[in-house]
Amino acid sequence: MALAEHRGFSRAELVQLARHGFELALVDDATQEAWLAELADIDHD
Numbered sequence: 001m002a003l004a005e006h007r008g009f010s011r012a013e014l015v016q017l018a019r020h021g022f023e024l025a026l027v028d029d030a031t032q033e034a035w036l037a038e039l040a041d042i043d044h045d
Contacts, residue, residue, distance in 0.1 A: 015043045 022035045
């Protein structure tokens with residue numbers, strides 16, 4: 001969360017940034033779905 005603390009990004013902005021990266025990653029669908037599910041869990045904390 002250093003970006004949030006030192007650069008003023010919100011948690012929602014960081015989650016969205018990560019989501020975009022995972023969606024564009026060159027990995028199989030199962031891996032991508034697992035990453036996005038984990039991210040969704042983080043987003044709801």
